[in-house]
Amino acid sequence: MKKKKIQPPFLKPGDKVGIVSPSWHIDRVKLSEAIPFLENWGIKVVTGKNAARQSGLFAGSDMERLHDIQTMTDDPDIKAVIFSRGGYGLSRIIDKINFSPLKRHPKLYVGFSDITCILNWLNEVCGITSVHAEMPVNYRNADKTPETFETLRQALFGELETITWRGKVFRPGKAAGDITGGNLSLVYSLLGTPGAPEVSGRILFLEDVGEYIYHIDRMMMSLRLAGKLKGLSALVIGGMTDMNETRTPFGKSMEDIVMDAVSEYGYPVVFNFPAGHINDNRAFYFGRNAELNCTGTSNRLKFIDL
Numbered sequence: 001m002k003k004k005k006i007q008p009p010f011l012k013p014g015d016k017v018g019i020v021s022p023s024w025h026i027d028r029v030k031l032s033e034a035i036p037f038l039e040n041w042g043i044k045v046v047t048g049k050n051a052a053r054q055s056g057l058f059a060g061s062d063m064e065r066l067h068d069i070q071t072m073t074d075d076p077d078i079k080a081v082i083f084s085r086g087g088y089g090l091s092r093i094i095d096k097i098n099f100s101p102l103k104r105h106p107k108l109y110v111g112f113s114d115i116t117c118i119l120n121w122l123n124e125v126c127g128i129t130s131v132h133a134e135m136p137v138n139y140r141n142a143d144k145t146p147e148t149f150e151t152l153r154q155a156l157f158g159e160l161e162t163i164t165w166r167g168k169v170f171r172p173g174k175a176a177g178d179i180t181g182g183n184l185s186l187v188y189s190l191l192g193t194p195g196a197p198e199v200s201g202r203i204l205f206l207e208d209v210g211e212y213i214y215h216i217d218r219m220m221m222s223l224r225l226a227g228k229l230k231g232l233s234a235l236v237i238g239g240m241t242d243m244n245e246t247r248t249p250f251g252k253s254m255e256d257i258v259m260d261a262v263s264e265y266g267y268p269v270v271f272n273f274p275a276g277h278i279n280d281n282r283a284f285y286f287g288r289n290a291e292l293n294c295t296g297t298s299n300r301l302k303f304i305d306l
Helices: 030-039 063-074 113-126 146-156 186-190 215-227 254-261
Strands: 014-018 044-047 078-083 108-111 131-132 163-167 170-171 171-183 203-209 234-241 284-288 289-294 299-304
Touching: 014 030, 014 063, 030 044, 063 078, 108 113, 108 146, 113 131, 113 171, 113 186, 131 146, 146 284, 170 254, 171 186, 171 234, 171 284, 186 203, 186 215, 215 254, 234 254, 234 289, 284 299
Parallel strands: 014 044, 014 078, 078 108, 108 131, 171 203, 203 234
Antiparallel strands: 131 284, 163 299, 171 289, 289 299
């Protein structure tokens, strides 16, 4: 029997949210600019003690980054934890976070990219939904679409209902299921861990940035070999940006690689979903049930009650 997920309460005006940096460090100016950006929505913002710290590429040591996440997780007055940026670092500390306070006081966790690690951990280990969305490092990025930030606001306040977009459809159809996945490199790195996404009957979303084309093929083949492409309700591909070729080109497009990996299955496959390392990075509920209708001319993802 399917275990019912926990939907943390959505924000309301006056609620307090925390910003922490669990991975790479963030520029202090960008961190400070994120505070009025969020407070303009009527919420109060506090930043982690080490949110602006730097130790090499990281935002402080493992223990300093862990301290901030744990502090925000423990505090019942913090209604959402917003991660300042991605990069790399969460997998070094994910198994040390004590999520037990969420049993009494569940809260929203918000981010993407390296944050895929904690979104899947919350989904698989804790049974808690979260929000896949843009992060403070880009809140003042003029290249981002208005929809990037409006869907973030809607998701935080429980107003997000439907995402529509145009994109390549290799297998049209309708599907329903919980949304899982995230950044392909992180999904690949979670294989064999408690946070590895369960996929049966689910909509698998994947995106990535800055990888060699053959790396994408290797990761997709690993997902296939691990059984993570079998039994899906649907496969949704978001941004696949800034991909690199080796001196001798791999010889296949991104679409070719994906379709090769799922060639033995018959579920719907759609590309160009507006999420990931792209300018139109719209928010969506991670772990929540949704209905997908993909025709190619007007694709739609509608969120439904848990």
